[in-house]
Amino acid sequence: MRKFATVFTIMGLLYVLSAFFGQAELYAQTAGASSGSLANALNVFWKHTGFSSVDYKYLLMIAVGLFFIYLAIRYNYEPLLLVPIGTGIIIGNIPLMEGFQIGIYEEGSVLNYLYFGVLKGVYPPLIFLGIGAMTDFSSMISNPRLMLLGAAAQLGVFGTFIGAMAMGFEIREAAAISIIGGADGPTAIFASSKLAPHFIGSIAIAAYSYMALVPVIQPPIMNLLVSKKERLIKMKPPRAVSKLEKILFPLIGLILTLFISPSALPLLGMLFFGNLLKESGVTNRLAETARTSLIDIITIVLGLTVGASTQAVRLLEDPVTGEMVNKGFLTSGSIKIFVLGAFSFAVATAGGLLFAKIMNLFLKEGNKVNPLIGAAGVSAVPASARVAQQEGLKADPSNHLLMHAMAPNVSGVIGSAVAAGIMMNFLL
Amino acid sequence: MTFLINVENWEWSDIFTITLVGYSVVFLVLVLLIYVFKLMPVVLNYKKRKSVEPGGAKMKGTEAHYVAGEVNAAIAMSLILYFNEQQHDDESNVITIKRVARIYSPWSSKIYSVNNVLR
Known part of the structure; x- marks a missing residue:
């Protein structure tokens, strides 16, 4: 204090x-x-x-x-x-005198060139390439039914879409805001760069802030929705996955998901490509670069430019009325986005948890899933899986849920990219 | 550009359509992936299973073909311990000091005395 x-x-x-x-x-x-x-x-x-x-x-x-x-x-x-x-x-x-090509919104400035990658959606697919090259999908391949939890948690996206419409946002703005519920920063930036570029800053800041606050947001919802008895459920250890399965996963995933939702191509295409680099075993140098140097460079540039785009005051002429209007970060729109962001994370977490409970109604004893891992369906890799692990350990110190939680976690990444693709399919 | 939804004059029915269709498609994609990856081990091990079945030992589903990760970990750990033990057994058993090092130490050297009295 x-x-x-x-x-x-x-x-x-x-x-x-x-x-x-x-x-x-x-x-x-x-x-x-x-x-x-x-x-x-x-x-x-x-x-x-x-x-x-x-x-x-x-x-x-x-x-x-x-x-x-x-x-x-x-x-x-x-x-x-x-x-x-x-x-x-x-x-x-930093308040600037305009006209010296310094600020991020001034054409020709260095920051403006770097911001180009955000505006045109260049950085998010490169981040996805790195994520693909560092993610081990074997927990998901070994227990594919857990993918459903990743799909269920996308309730946050579609619930927020309705919420944003009810709060008076324009339809494309609402779609861009709703992707915050996917708890995936690059996907949210990519979708907003296409659907509502003027909200990129607010959406990205909301998405990343809430992703950072996953350990704070999720446990109370878990406590509310999952009983003590359900927390003690022990799941079977995942089976070992063969190398061939790991190689086939990105190829099948790439073809299957992109035939259904081609708008997600830049994101999912790069994700699966990165994973193929990792699993093929013959492109180790490329995979190593993608998961270390490349993703680090892009994270630096993306984080810095997204942060710099949050100029508090940015007076622009309204195309309709001709008046100067503040299109900067500190507007009522940004506050609403932050409210909707919190709502979307809560709904997504609840969606995953409740779906896991519903799944348990149909599963035999011994095959039941621990509902805590449903919360990992919100993406936010690997923070939400870690939260599921920690909450599981609180109930039973010998119950390790991390490996199981990684399955809904990575399927949540695929699910949120597909959801963003669908929004773009409908509205672009 | 053709829009599936009238973005200017939308109605609430459009919003619910996007929501329902979108959510269903996310499920559809992942359900398809589930089926593919449930079937994949069966397909990959089809030949192996065929060669085993005539001999009498029938395998149930895919479970019999895979060893759980923790079993692998236990095997790996026991191998490591075994090889480490082997290394231990190979040691020379000579525990005597081979060489007494006479390292120079100036702790009592006369040349560092405070009073170097000339004789």
Whole structure:
């Protein structure tokens, strides 16, 4: 708490400083300083600093960025994402004088070139390539019926779609927002870049924030929906999967899923390609690059630019009324997106848990699934699987659910990409 | 561009259609994958099963062809322990110190004395 007080005090001091310099500027103007004088030079310099155009909204966003970095470093919440995004938020909310090709939205600026990859959906498929190259699908192949949990958790996507429509969003915006329920950052960014590019920042920040908060969001819902007796269910160990099956999985998955939902091609195509690189056994160098250097580079650039796109104030002319409207991050739309994001994660978790309970009604004793692993269907690899494992261990320290939870977890990735593809099929 | 839904003048029925169709398609894709991967071990082991069946030993489904991961882990662990034991047995059994090292130590060297009195 003291740390927060310190941060806000510094923010306040900066604001007071800006107000003081604003007075100095006014003095320089009233004194009628001639060009070339010290007062005028200082005035010009002042106008080029961030203090001259600072607004409390920028400071608020900088505080959000610092909070993300704090969460990542202090609590280890998704540090690989929150540190670049938090830094990006700070970079994007430094008040700038426009026209010098510096800001992310200014054509020709370095940040704008990097942001191109977000706007055109270049980075998410590359992230998926890396995910494919690092994911072991054998737990899913050994127990395929657990894939249903990944499908059930997509209730979060479609429930949020209805919710977003009810909250007054335009249909494509609602579809883009709904993908937050897939708990998959790259998929959410990809879908919003196609369906609602003006909301990329808000959607990405909401998706990644809630993904980082999975260990906080999911346990209360698990406690609410899963009884003590159900938590104690022990599942059969997964069988060993042959190498041939592992090689065939990406090929069959690629053909089957993309014939049904071709719009998911950039995401699922790269996911399965990455997995083939890993499992084929003859392209180790490529797989190694995809799962280490490549995904790291893309994560850095994606996180930073997504963070930087959250400019608090961005005045743009409304095409209909001609008035200047704030299309920046701090709008009522962003707040609604955050509310819907929380709702979508809760619904997705509940969907997975309840479906696991329904599955148990039809399964014989000994074959039953522990409903806790249903929560892993929300994607958010591997955080949600880890939560299922931890909750399982709390009930029975000898009950390890991680391997079982990985099956709905990775099928959730496929499910959310398919859901995004369907949304794009309908609306693009 | 052709839209399946009128994005400007949508109705609630359109929204529910997208929701229902979308959710069903997600299930359809994953159910298809389930069937494929349930069938795959059966297909892959078809030849093997055929060669075993005439001999009398019938195998039930796919379970008989695979060893559980934890059994594999137990076998691997026992092999590691076995080989480690072998290494242990191969040791020379000579436990005497072979060489007494006389390493120079300046702890009592006269040249480092405080008072180097010339004689």
